[in-house]
Amino acid sequence: MNKESPGYILFFITAVSLFFGLIISVVNYATVDILKKNEAMHKNRVIARAFMLETEGTSPLSYEKAVSEKIEEHKAALPAGERIYYKNRDNGDIGIIFSGTGFWDRITGIIVLSGDLETVRNIQFLEQKETPGLGARIEEKGFTESFKGITVKWGNSPAKRIIIGSGDNAAENRVDAITGATQTSVSLMNMLNMELDSFRNIYQVGRE
Amino acid sequence: MDTLVTNTPLFTMFLIFISAAFTDNILLARFLGMCSILGVSNRMDTSFGLGAAVVFVTAVTSMINYVVYNYILVPLGLEYLKLITFIIIIAATVQLIEMVIERVSETLYYSLGIFLPLITVNCAILGVSLFMLNKPYNFIDTAIYGTGGGVGWFIAIMIIGGIREKMDESKLPPGLAGPAITLIIIGIIALAFTGFSGMIKI
Amino acid sequence: MAETPGQVFIKDVWNDNPVFRQVLGICSSLAVTNLLMNTLFMCGGVIFTLIMSNFTISLLRNYIPKRIRMIVQVLIIASYVMVVDIVIKAFNPDIYRFIGPYVGLIITNCIIMGRAEAFASRNTPVISMVDGAASGVGYSLILIAIALVREPMGFGTLAGVVLPAREIWWHQWTIMVMPPGAFFMLGIITWFARSRTESSGGRA
Numbered sequence: 308m309n310k311e312s313p314g315y316i317l318f319f320i321t322a323v324s325l326f327f328g329l330i331i332s333v334v335n336y337a338t339v340d341i342l343k344k345n346e347a348m349h350k351n352r353v354i355a356r357a358f359m360l361e362t363e364g365t366s367p368l369s370y371e372k373a374v375s376e377k378i379e380e381h382k383a384a385l386p387a388g389e390r391i392y393y394k395n396r397d398n399g400d401i402g403i404i405f406s407g408t409g410f411w412d413r414i415t416g417i418i419v420l421s422g423d424l425e426t427v428r429n430i431q432f433l434e435q436k437e438t439p440g441l442g443a444r445i446e447e448k449g450f451t452e453s454f455k456g457i458t459v460k461w462g463n464s465p466a467k468r469i470i471i472g473s474g475d476n477a478a479e480n481r482v483d484a485i486t487g488a489t490q491t492s493v494s495l496m497n498m499l500n501m502e503l504d505s506f507r508n509i510y511q512v513g514r515e
Numbered sequence: 516m517d518t519l520v521t522n523t524p525l526f527t528m529f530l531i532f533i534s535a536a537f538t539d540n541i542l543l544a545r546f547l548g549m550c551s552i553l554g555v556s557n558r559m560d561t562s563f564g565l566g567a568a569v570v571f572v573t574a575v576t577s578m579i580n581y582v583v584y585n586y587i588l589v590p591l592g593l594e595y596l597k598l599i600t601f602i603i604i605i606a607a608t609v610q611l612i613e614m615v616i617e618r619v620s621e622t623l624y625y626s627l628g629i630f631l632p633l634i635t636v637n638c639a640i641l642g643v644s645l646f647m648l649n650k651p652y653n654f655i656d657t658a659i660y661g662t663g664g665g666v667g668w669f670i671a672i673m674i675i676g677g678i679r680e681k682m683d684e685s686k687l688p689p690g691l692a693g694p695a696i697t698l699i700i701i702g703i704i705a706l707a708f709t710g711f712s713g714m715i716k717i
Numbered sequence: 718m719a720e721t722p723g724q725v726f727i728k729d730v731w732n733d734n735p736v737f738r739q740v741l742g743i744c745s746s747l748a749v750t751n752l753l754m755n756t757l758f759m760c761g762g763v764i765f766t767l768i769m770s771n772f773t774i775s776l777l778r779n780y781i782p783k784r785i786r787m788i789v790q791v792l793i794i795a796s797y798v799m800v801v802d803i804v805i806k807a808f809n810p811d812i813y814r815f816i817g818p819y820v821g822l823i824i825t826n827c828i829i830m831g832r833a834e835a836f837a838s839r840n841t842p843v844i845s846m847v848d849g850a851a852s853g854v855g856y857s858l859i860l861i862a863i864a865l866v867r868e869p870m871g872f873g874t875l876a877g878v879v880l881p882a883r884e885i886w887w888h889q890w891t892i893m894v895m896p897p898g899a900f901f902m903l904g905i906i907t908w909f910a911r912s913r914t915e916s917s918g919g920r921a
Contacts, residue, residue: 610784
């Protein structure tokens with residue numbers, strides 16, 4: 308058969324695409340369950356760390372146990388859809404999931420506030436694909452620890468209730484940005500503020 | 516959850532273009548698409564030819580990929596195939612361009628040589644398609660974003676090509692001529708472009 | 718081409734080095750080299766993909782129609798990378814968090830496509846594998862050299878381990894952490910490597 312004839316070309320490309328597409332799909336479906344388990348474990352681990360829960364070790368089960376014992380999930384129904392947030396049964400801390408676009412891809416995480424929404428307890432990340440060594444440093448202890456204890460200035464304009472980077476060093480609602488990762492830091496600040504703003508509306512509504 | 520700036524549609528489109536071409540320049544701010552530039556930019560005419568090809572491929576593939584992603588991959592739950600689908604679409608487009616260039620200008624075809632197939636794996640083009648997924652754009656915005664991204668790359672290669680042509684390479688120490696000095700030049704320009712970071716958020 | 722595997726290997730690692738001689742694989746050289754561990758993972762991924770894709774493309778070389786050769790090459794390369802991506806994500810999610818962002822960079826690594834076009838499509842499978850491995854090794858050498866400068870200067874660590882007496886002599890060179898630092902380092906290394914190969918009688 309002539310290698311360059313249209314018929315052969317079509318046949319070849321279809322055959323090769325199907326072959327390799329099939330391999331990828333098979334591998335994908337074979338691992339779907341493991342991936343789901345990993346994801347659930349990861350989520351429990353992040354929630355447990357964010358709320359600073361005590362766990363009996365680092366196995367997936369211990370995280371699951373800690374989270375199911377101490378954390379309750381709340382749903383708030385809004386015209387725009389449902390929102391989930393987490394509440395610590397013991398001390399009333401509230402955990403809000405935030406998500407937005409970073410420099411390269413989506414950043415998702417959870418920020419835990421005191422029950423009155425005034426103070427930040429902790430921040431942890433579920434997912435980020437920022438530049439390793441630069442933006443990805445948001446996951447490092449140094450950065451996340453700097454959030455502990457800062458205030459949320461609800462009195463400020465919605466975009467400035469938590470500040471990352473610019474502004475008065477001594478401000479109580481401010482943490483340092485990551486040097487060399489301006490875009491990531493700015494994106495994170497914007498998504499946190501947006502999420503906090505829309506959350507407050509739900510929270511008032513939910514409590515009524 | 517991300518909201519578009521509330522400007523008039525025309526101004527928004529202008530902003531999208533400016534941010535894709537300048538402040539978020541795919542080569543100088545995101546550092547993608549280097550290989551072709553280093554290999555080819557020593558003459559303005561080949562730079563122009565390659566740059567034009569990239570603008571075309573980026574614009575066309577970003578539009579096709581947008582449609583394929585939103586109307587084929589997502590409804591079928593096949594998002595995990597996005598990387599491979601996008602890159603195949605890019606490869607097909609480049610193959611098409613190769614055939615066109617071969618007919619239209621033999622000299623360009625030979626001077627581009629291996630860098631033509633390398634447009635296929637030019638991370639810049641794939642990067643533009645991947646970034647657009649995270650932006651709240653509709654089809655027209657995506658078309659502008661894709662074109663802007665390609666134009667930005669084109670501007671970058673023209674700047675670098677121009678500098679290299681003007682610079683008398685025979686006066687440089689032996690190992691420095693060619694890619695080495697080009698890298699250093701791009702590094703300096705890229706440093707300057709970090710000043711633009713985050714200027715337009717759209 | 719009657720070259721022995723040994724000759725091919727040595728040529729690809731130095732004289733025809735993909736990074737400083739052929740000027741390929743630059744994007745990943747810039748992105749990954751600010752941390753040594755990430756560099757090692759990337760190099761491993763690239764060597765693996767080079768060997769497998771060169772082998773497969775060489776096997777199929779007489780059957781691939783000229784019109785669609787780029788599409789087929791890219792398909793094969795992308796498939797290997799995706800399979801490795803899914804497998805690592807499932808069985809070692811913690812390592813995956815290191816290399817996840819780079820998957821796209823391996824698929825678009827010009828070296829892999831470049832070797833497929835220039836070598837694998839014209840040579841037999843076994844020697845194509847050697848060529849793939851050697852190009853990968855040549856690439857890795859340069860990247861590791863860059864990382865050995867960028868990580869200590871940018872972070873004061875090496876492979877994540879804090880260097881001794883860091884408080885005394887280290888001051889953060891942020892530029893080494895950011896991509897422009899990689900441009901400069903790669904430029905300098907290219908300069909050095911090229912002047913060496915030229916003085917020992919290599920091609921200009």
